[in-house]
């Protein structure tokens with residue numbers, strides 16, 4: 487049962503996700519969480535590293551769509567527009583429809599896309615439930631939506647250590663990395 491809360495991969499930040507790892511897993515598109523995954527909660531600020539990473543995946547032909555539970559379309563579109571990617575707001579993760587809507591937006595099958603997010607109970611649980619590859623990142627910032635704090639407490643019980651990752655990412659020297 488707890489396996490559904492285990493991500494396939496974990497990395498230290500979004501810009502640390504190697505494009506080659508995505509390509510070697512047959513990934514052609516990403517469904518990305520917004521708050522505390524791409525930018526700090528309720529902010530539209532983006533670092534240069536994040537912007538560069540999105541340019542890099544685009545050059546490699548990987549499409550991207552934000553799927554956010556955030557209820558404010560302006561907040562979600564402000565970031566999506568800067569990154570020149572698609573978005574779904576008020577997505578209702580971890581419900582299946584959130585991910586199916588994202589896949590439809592990207593025109594990809596679930597085997598061709600991965601979920602990227604900072605939460606076990608919305609991003610990882612939802613992605614695993616429909617059988618997509620899941621990538622967990624640490625939250626950018628400690629500030630978050632009040633409801634998220636409850637889920638963080640539950641994450642502490644379940645645990646989100648690197649050893650709970652299904653497939654540890656391997657670097658060229660063969661060592662697992664986070």
Ligand SMILES: [Mg+2]
Pocket residue numbers: 519520521522523603604605
């Ligand atoms: Mg988040």
